[in-house]
Amino acid sequence: MSQLSRYLPPFSSDYSGICSSLFDLDGMVVIHDAHCCSMNYVNMDEPRWYGNKKPIFSSGLREIDAIMGDDDKLIRKIIKAYNELNPEFIAILGSPVPTIVGVDMEGIAQELENELDIPVFGFSSTGLRYYNRGISETMIKLTKRYAQEGSKVDKSVNSLGLNALDFSDNSNAEDIKEVIKFAGWKVSCSFMMGCSIPEIVNSPQAEVNVVVSQSGMDLAEYMERTWGIPYVAFTPMGLNDNKMIFSIIEEALKEGKSRVIRSEDLYDGEILIIGEQLIANSIREVLASHYGVKGVMVGCLFGKDKRLATAFDIDLKSELQIARKLKENKYTVVIGDPLLKALVDKSQARLFSFPHVAVSSKLYWHQYPTFVGDEMENFISAAFKASKK
């Protein structure tokens, strides 16, 4: 049995990822659910909800509508709200019940689009997948719909995969943009925090894509295939050697070849980082390049992307797998969400708490780390020192 979770809460799901991605745009989002899924997003997965009023709604699905397949009721409700709110686009999202009864979200979206004459996106989200899938799907759908090829803008990048479930709503998103600007590059489109539809339209004009979370990888590959834009995958972290990183970006541009920033000779050693794969990779990179620690394993909590993984990184698909990994008593330091404590305490390792919205939600999002700068550098340095004890 690998589906039991005794110590960890359920993680954010795909529909929350989609809502979170669309938060900054002037669209109207409808989750086709009874109530609970919307409440999950609003209260547990969106640190920006309090104090902001955004048109993200529940369809108020009822049993009889689900059984009878009454899509017209949903369509009527959406049209009524559209007429009053005049959104730039509409997105309708699936949830577990529409999944079970086989609601055709794309079909409903098409029907609405024919009637309303604005873009309507249908998402077959299920509530059975993680948030990063939802973010990835959203970015690709929007890009396919809006992006237009144009002449390249010198020294410009898109950042792919910024989202409030990985980066929360502190200064992380802005800090990352600042790092890019400080290195003399212009941010064309910051998918999906602080971006706009016109920026998405112009996003193919960027010379390079900087992927900052796992959810940006599919879009990066799509843009590489479609417009020949190479990508570099790393999350600015701590007191990064920006000079080195931006020389890698220059190289990627020059050679037209994508790359994942990763040191050589890494191995499964004394530190285990459990969390979002690219962020975890980037912490490992600081440990390797600044502190010379190469024995660092990444435990991917939300699915392992082979494009980002070393041969030994592990896909932690269940709590049982995490428990087993820790039981090996191989690690002196574990970096991960504070809610992992109950599991880490059963091993000899020491937990360095690194909150993640998609895991511990509002319990820790007010104590979210700032990725760029001293705070993270000190955190990584402390983890390094503890690993040597």
Next chain:
Amino acid sequence: MEKYFEESLQYYNPKASMREENAKTLIPESHELHVGPSACARRLSIGAYQHHDEDRITNLYITEDDIVSGSYEDIIPDAVDELLELLEKKPRVIIIFVTCIDDLLGTDHEALLILLKERFPDIRFITCHIDPLVMDRSIKPGMKMLEQLYSVLDKSELREKCINLIGNKFLLSNKSEFRNIMDSVGWELKEMNDCNTFDEYNEMGKSSLNVVVDPVAKYAAEQMERALDIPLRLTYNSYDLDIIEKNYENIFKAIDEKMPKLSDYRKSTVKKISETVKYLKNIPIVIDNGAVSRSIPLARALDKYGFNVKLVFDGTIIFSDIEDLEWLKENRPDIKIADGRNFNIMNMKNNLGDCLCIGFSCGYTLGAKHIVERLPSCFAFGYYGVELLMDLMIHAYNTVVDYEKIRERSEAWKYEPIK
């Protein structure tokens, strides 16, 4: 009952009231196994952490394969086995919570429970539904859930001089006159949330009367009458002094005891009400059902006392409130009753100016300066409840709400800082 409001997309304000977060309906020595898609139990699990109750909950995630196979319940018995290995203390009851999708999959719960009882004979099992999908049924999800939670009680031939309070999410306040009055005639009040052990909880099956203090518990009490032979009285908590008096009469008639004189309590409450009406100087009052469970009867009661009630937000009108709703529509058409979940509330303008809101959500919607954000985490039955509300209204009137502080407190509430 949703016919009272136009069907619409629904908008949700942030839930920042700790009152709701602090509400509990728990069987002592029980463990909750939440079975469903991983997304479904997120809110409940994080909520459990906020209560430091995370040890009570385990999640069992079902996959698309389990759904396609059409028999996801087959994985439950093995999961229970595994769960028992992980728990330090064997629970007396395991509550299996299922979600909306269960209504559509046609799970045979009876067969599942028989199977579980055979395999784990010393544990009681019940299934509970968390399924807002059936919110439009006459037996609403919350009503069904309470019935399921009380269904584990054993029937007893013994009848003790005890009264069960059914339907209160919070413990009855020690300041409520209800407890003193019942003490004075030698009757004990019992509440699910006051029980520390399952055996203590099971003693509720020996009580002589179920006093239903919230309409959500009517169905549970009716089933208990059938299964356990415990009679019931529908004495819903009210802010109307006449109804409070009737409730007490009703209870005393049921237990066949002479009712003590309550006129002093009433006199004191009347005085408090009239002082509060005067103090608030006709400020417009807005009510939602976040701070009190029944906003419509409260609106009617406050209007009766002379408060300037202007607007009520409600989502689903329940059976017990229809009479008050009709009365207000007929007699006080100037009091607007709005669907607190309609998408329009997102952009609702405050046309009332300076107003006093009872409930965080309506205050947040209107950007009001004065909010009775919540009642303390207690159940304030009877005259004490009215007096407490008056105190809180005066406090709210004298205070300008700090929304940022509410946010910080609700998010960081009780949780430990990272060390």
